[in-house]
Amino acid sequence: MGGAQFPGDNDVAEVDAARDGEVDRRDVGKMKHGCEHYRRRCKIVAPCCNQVFPCRHCHNEATASGDRHTICRQDVEKVVCLLCETKQPVSQVCISCGVNMGEYFCDICKFYDDDTDKGQYHCIDCGICRVGGKENFFHCVKCGSCYSVILRDNHQCVENSMRQNCPICYEYLFDSLQGTRVLNCGHTMHLTCFEEMVAHNKYTCPICSKTALDLTHHWEMLDQEIEATIMPLVYRYKVFFPVFGCFATIATRSQR
Numbered sequence: 001m002g003g004a005q006f007p008g009d010n011d012v013a014e015v016d017a018a019r020d021g022e023v024d025r026r027d028v029g030k031m032k033h034g035c036e037h038y039r040r041r042c043k044i045v046a047p048c049c050n051q052v053f054p055c056r057h058c059h060n061e062a063t064a065s066g067d068r069h070t071i072c073r074q075d076v077e078k079v080v081c082l083l084c085e086t087k088q089p090v091s092q093v094c095i096s097c098g099v100n101m102g103e104y105f106c107d108i109c110k111f112y113d114d115d116t117d118k119g120q121y122h123c124i125d126c127g128i129c130r131v132g133g134k135e136n137f138f139h140c141v142k143c144g145s146c147y148s149v150i151l152r153d154n155h156q157c158v159e160n161s162m163r164q165n166c167p168i169c170y171e172y173l174f175d176s177l178q179g180t181r182v183l184n185c186g187h188t189m190h191l192t193c194f195e196e197m198v199a200h201n202k203y204t205c206p207i208c209s210k211t212a213l214d215l216t217h218h219w220e221m222l223d224q225e226i227e228a229t230i231m232p233l234v235y236r237y238k239v240f241f242p243v244f245g246c247f248a249t250i251a252t253r254s255q256r
């Protein structure tokens with residue numbers, strides 16, 4: 001071990017350890033840096049205003065209150081390594097100190113993230129990086145986004161369903177950081193917005209007013225309740241249904 005160590009400065013100790021071959025140099029400082037949005041070991045130079053930000057969301061939040069504009073992630077050309085402060089062209093490994101500036105790195109989105117537990121992957125059709133594990137998603141061309149494999153051949157396609165704002169909070173859904181829910185009708189909204197809507201006893205899609213939940217279980221329970229309810233004597237008679245050519249007890253089933 002050589003070089004001065006500063007108490008609490010783990011990166012310095014790690015760089016020393018890396019020099020001594022104990023730790024892979026690329027892993028130095030992993031998961032220890034970043035912003036509230038991402039763990040990463042670099043900042044980005046915004047191509048629009050030439051200022052340095054931890055990530056594009058930090059940029060968009062900072063500019064929201066003033067010179068309102070959003071970053072085009074693909075246009076980012078330069079980053080600044082957080083460990084050695086070297087400004088350099090976008091790439092995974094720092095040209096100066098040799099760390100991975102992001103354990104996950106996408107050359108198209110200029111995207112860095114040390115927290116690979118999120119299962120990041122780049123969808124060519126979406127044109128952006130997504131989370132949740134490539135194996136758990138497929139790209140629905142008609143809906144224009146990646147959907148859970150559970151929905152493959154099993155959902156109502158709505159043209160560009162995800163390329164709209166959430167009908168509850170109006171955030172653009174396509175590249176939202178929050179999870180989304182596909183309703184029975186094919187319209188989409190944030191999962192949290194959906195849960196809030198249900199918590200307020202609203203079960204219909206705000207866009208098309210169709211039932212948003214799969215209520216099969218709910219109707220079954222109602223049916224059981226009706227069957228378990230003894231009809232008052234006055235209603236216990238049979239009516240002829242000419243259409244069906246049969247008799248049926250009047251005990252109307254719930255509408256679906």
Ligand SMILES: [Zn+2]
Binds near residue numbers: 048
């Ligand atoms: Zn900018």
Ligand SMILES: [Zn+2]
Binds near residue numbers: 036038058
């Ligand atoms: Zn950020």
Ligand SMILES: [Zn+2]
Binds near residue numbers: 086
């Ligand atoms: Zn560096």
Ligand SMILES: [Zn+2]
Binds near residue numbers: 108121123128
């Ligand atoms: Zn990407």
Ligand SMILES: [Zn+2]
Binds near residue numbers: 124125126144145146
């Ligand atoms: Zn996709």
Ligand SMILES: [Zn+2]
Binds near residue numbers: 140
């Ligand atoms: Zn679809």
Ligand SMILES: [Zn+2]
Binds near residue numbers: 166167169171189193
């Ligand atoms: Zn929302």
Ligand SMILES: [Zn+2]
Binds near residue numbers: 185186206208
């Ligand atoms: Zn709908």
